[in-house]
Every structure is written in C-alpha cells, then in structure tokens.
Amino acid sequence: xxxxxxxxxNSDALTxxxxxxxxxxxxxxxxxxxxxxxxxxxxxxxxxxxxxQKPVFLTEKPSPQIPQDVWERMRQGFQLQDGLGVNPRIEQxxxxxxxxxSFLENAGDRGSLYIHYIVERLEERNMPLELALLPVxxxxxxxxxxxxxxxxxxxxxxxxxxxxxxxxxxxxxxGRRDITASTTAAMDYLTRLHDMFNGDxxxxxxxxxxxxxxxxxxxxxxxxxxxxxxxxxxPLPAETQAYVPKLLALSQVVMAPDAxxxxxxxIANEPYFQVVEINQRMDLSKVAAVxxxxxxxxxxxxxxxxxxxxxxxxxxxxxxxSKAQLLTTSLQTxxxxxxxxxxxxxxxxxxxxxxxLASAKRSYRVKRGDNLGSIAKANNVDVKDLQRWNKxxxxxxxxxxxxxxxxxxxxxxGRINTVVAAKSKTQKPQSQYKVQQGDSLYxxxxxxxxxxxxxKRWNPRVGQALKPGQMLTxxxxx
Numbered sequence: 001x002x003x004x005x006x007x008x009x010n011s012d013a014l015t016x017x018x019x020x021x022x023x024x025x026x027x028x029x030x031x032x033x034x035x036x037x038x039x040x041x042x043x044x045x046x047x048x049x050x051x052x053q054k055p056v057f058l059t060e061k062p063s064p065q066i067p068q069d070v071w072e073r074m075r076q077g078f079q080l081q082d083g084l085g086v087n088p089r090i091e092q093x094x095x096x097x098x099x100x101x102s103f104l105e106n107a108g109d110r111g112s113l114y115i116h117y118i119v120e121r122l123e124e125r126n127m128p129l130e131l132a133l134l135p136v137x138x139x140x141x142x143x144x145x146x147x148x149x150x151x152x153x154x155x156x157x158x159x160x161x162x163x164x165x166x167x168x169x170x171x172x173x174x175g176r177r178d179i180t181a182s183t184t185a186a187m188d189y190l191t192r193l194h195d196m197f198n199g200d201x202x203x204x205x206x207x208x209x210x211x212x213x214x215x216x217x218x219x220x221x222x223x224x225x226x227x228x229x230x231x232x233x234x235p236l237p238a239e240t241q242a243y244v245p246k247l248l249a250l251s252q253v254v255m256a257p258d259a260x261x262x263x264x265x266x267i268a269n270e271p272y273f274q275v276v277e278i279n280q281r282m283d284l285s286k287v288a289a290v291x292x293x294x295x296x297x298x299x300x301x302x303x304x305x306x307x308x309x310x311x312x313x314x315x316x317x318x319x320x321x322s323k324a325q326l327l328t329t330s331l332q333t334x335x336x337x338x339x340x341x342x343x344x345x346x347x348x349x350x351x352x353x354x355x356x357l358a359s360a361k362r363s364y365r366v367k368r369g370d371n372l373g374s375i376a377k378a379n380n381v382d383v384k385d386l387q388r389w390n391k392x393x394x395x396x397x398x399x400x401x402x403x404x405x406x407x408x409x410x411x412x413x414g415r416i417n418t419v420v421a422a423k424s425k426t427q428k429p430q431s432q433y434k435v436q437q438g439d440s441l442y443x444x445x446x447x448x449x450x451x452x453x454x455x456k457r458w459n460p461r462v463g464q465a466l467k468p469g470q471m472l473t474x475x476x477x478x
Contacts, residue, residue: 070267070268076129081252090248105264107136115132121183143179175313178303210239218236284299294442366402
C-alpha cells in the first residue's frame with residue numbers, strides 16, 4: 001500500500017473517531033440533564049439570555065476632576081445642607097449676606113492666604129467643609145481680629161480656651177493668632193464638641209459659640225419639659241440662635257454666589273504657604289528682605305509673633321510657597337547676626353497688647369458737612385460716647401475741630417469687631433481709604449488690586465504698622 005493511500009485511511013479513521021466521541025459526550029450530557037429538578041417556567045433561569053450577556057470587566061471608576069478653585073472644592077465637601085428645608089432664621093441671615101456682598105468678598109480676599117490650608121485639614125479629618133467658613137463668621141478672616149471678651153485670631157479663642165488647647169500666650173507670641181496652631185486647636189475643639197453632642201454638628205457649633213455648658217443646660221431643660229432637644233428648639237442666647245443659621249446661610253451663598261450678587265474671586269486650589277524650619281531668633285523684616293517677600297505679607301502669615309520677631313514661638317515660619325526654597329537656601333549661608341534687627345523691640349500696635357487695644361485712642365478731624373451722627377456711624381461708636389470723650393454738651397461741630405475717640409470694641413456682626421467692608425476696587429485718581437482696625441499695607445494693597453510699592457509711594461509718610469483712622473491714597477494722582 002502506498003504511503004499516500006495509508007495517510008488518507010488514517011485521516012479518515014481519525015475523523016470518524018472524533019465524531020464518535022462527540023456523540024458519546026452529547027449523550028452523557030443529555031442523560032445528566034434528565035436529572036435536573038423541574039422548575040416553574042415563570043421562574044426558570046433564562047440560560048439563552050445569560051449566554052448572550054457580554055463579559056463584565058472590573059475597571060476603576062474615573063476619578064472626579066480636581067477643582068482648580070478652592071471655592072469649588074469647598075462646595076463638594078459641604079455636609080450640613082441636607083434636610084434644612086425652608087427656615088426663616090437661615091433666610092434672614094442669607095438676606096443679610098445678599099444685601100452686603102462686600103462683606104464676604106473682602107473676607108474671601110483676606111482668607112485667600114489661609115483657606116486652602118484649612119480645607120485640607122478639614123478633609124483629612126472628614127469634617128464638613130462648611131467649617132472653612134467659620135472664620136468668616138468669627139473674624140472675617142482677619143488674624144488680628146479681637147473681641148470685647150478678648151477673643152483673638154481667625155478662630156476667636158479666649159485666653160483660657162486657648163491655653164486649654166495648648167495655644168501659648170506671652171508678651172512676644174500669641175498662639176491664638178498662629179495660623180496652623182490655632183487651626184489645629186479649633187478642629188480639636190470642634191471634634192470634641194461633635195463627640196460630646198452625639199455627632200450633631202449644629203449643637204457642636206452652638207457650643208463653640210456659647211460654650212458646652214450653656215448648650216447642655218438648654219438640652220436638660222427641654223428634656224425636663226418633654227420638648228425637642230435639637231438645635232432649632234433650644235432656648236439659647238440670641239447670639240447663638242443667629243450663629244448657626246449665619247454659617248448655614250453663608251454656605252448657601254458660597255454654593256451659588258452669582259444668585260446672590262456676590263463676586264467671589266477664585267482662589268487657586270494649591271498651598272499658598274509652606275513651612276520653613278528655623279533654628280535661631282529672626283526678625284521678620286530681615287527674613288522678608290532675604291527671601292524677597294513683602295514684609296507685611298510675611299506678617300500676615302506669621303501674626304502670632306506680636307513684635308515681628310521669632311521669640312517664644314515655634315521654630316518655623318510660614319512663607320509663600322514660591323519663596324520657600326530661596327529662603328531655605330539663604331538661611332544656610334547667612335550669619336545669625338544678619339537676621340536680627342538692632343532696634344529695640346516694641347509691640348506692633350503702639351505698645352498695646354490685646355487687653356489694651358480695646359481702649360486705644362484715635363482722633364478725627366471734622367470736615368464741612370459732618371455731624372456727630374455721621375461721625376459716630378463711620379467710626380462705629382455711639383454719639384453719647386463722642387460727646388463724653390470730647391466734653392460736648394450739644395451737637396454743634398466746627399470744620400477743622402479735632403475729636404478724640406476710643407476703640408470700644410463695638411461689634412459689627414454680633415460677636416467681634418470685624419473689618420469694615422472695603423470700597424470698590426475701581427477707584428478714581430487720589431481716592432482715599434480710611435484705615436480700619438486690623439488693616440495692613442498688604443491687605444489694603446490686595447483689596448484695591450494695587451502693588452505694594454505703589455501704595456508706599458503714594459503714602460510716603462506711612463509706616464508699616466497702620467493706625468485706625470489713618471487716610472491712605474489708594475491710587476496715583478494723574
């Protein structure tokens with residue numbers, strides 16, 4: 001038999017063998033299927049449909065786009081808005097913010113140095129990002145703000161509470177003004193209150209304002225009377241009854257600022273400052289010169305150093321991120337004496353500490369058309385106080401007359417002496433701006449969108465430490 005014939009026979013045999021095996025396997029499977037229990041046709045699984053389904057591949061969900069603006073990042077982390085419904089107390093506060101858009105706009109501009117840092121710390125603790133707006137309520141984001149109760153800083157700690165949360169206070173350093181230390185303390189305090197009131201953030205916020213004892217006693221009273229014990233039904237002080245609605249209303253305005261006529265300048269979603277370690281005493285003016293940082297901006301980042309020198313405080317400085325590397329490199333090559341000023345130390349605010357600031361005196365020169373009512377309103381004091389300080393029996397004034405007045409710490413927004421809303425950034429030549437408590441050259445320059453060097457050139461006789469009541473030229477004469 002030839003080899004070609006033999007190959008053909010073998011191939012034919014293999015084909016028949018394969019067919020036989022296939023038949024046997026089919027018969028076996030058919031036999032097995034006869035033992036499958038019968039099911040109701042209505043509930044029988046649709047094998048054909050299953051067979052047609054495409055395979056599902058597990059893939060990672062696309063991560064949401066990272067916001068470029070901190071305001072948008074904040075909105076994505078709001079947690080306190082659910083279930084609020086229509087609430088007259090919130091609506092009343094929201095109407096105030098809508099009627100005073102400059103308040104939030106100016107607070108946002110001041111807070112642009114700090115908001116990113118605060119938002120990140122809140123996210124790390126999974127805390128509601130509405131809390132990043134709490135310094136707007138407390139201090140209008142002014143780290144130098146103080147109240148009549150001697151509460152100080154962005155988060156408005158009184159001395160005793162500050163010490164409880166390890167915020168040291170000396171002649172040279174006040175941890176309540178320290179941006180990072182006070183933020184940590186505020187979040188520790190809020191977390192403690194949140195736990196104390198069984199996870200109720202509204203009660204925690206009420207206690208932050210009025211004290212945990214006040215809120216606890218109000219809850220106990222309602223329990224005895226069989227009344228609801230949620231925040232909205234508690235008999236709390238008037239300030240505290242407005243405090244939480246104010247934060248919730250502010251959050252709603254931030255959620256949709258255009259709807260309320262508020263123009264929030266974008267804040268880059270990136271760190272504004274960086275921590276630079278130091279190991280010796282330094283004067284902020286010298287550090288600013290070394291790193292090419294505006295001195296006033298450096299003080300806004302390190303306001304806890306009351307005399308602008310690093311005594312009694314932490315061994316680090318906060319500096320703008322863009323200047324951190326330059327400062328670090330410069331510090332490695334400089335001699336210690338090059339970073340210390342020879343001038344005698346003196347407090348930033350004319351020798352006064354926080355308890356004396358509330359009674360600081362200032363003067364006002366009467367202009368044509370002025371009256372006691374308009375002057376009192378512009379300086380946030382009472383007419384009767386003006387008369388008493390100046391021994392005036394009537395209300396008649398003469399142009400050129402000088403009036404003496406004191407900063408009484410009178411509050412504009414319920415709790416603190418907040419910074420008065422700034423004028424429009426679009427100024428005519430030789431426009432004048434009256435310095436408010438807590439203002440600085442850096443803040444004024446930023447508020448009016450002008451360069452620091454121009455502001456200094458227009459006001460050559462003005463020093464670094466501004467005084468309330470001073471008049472500044474905010475645009476160059478043509």
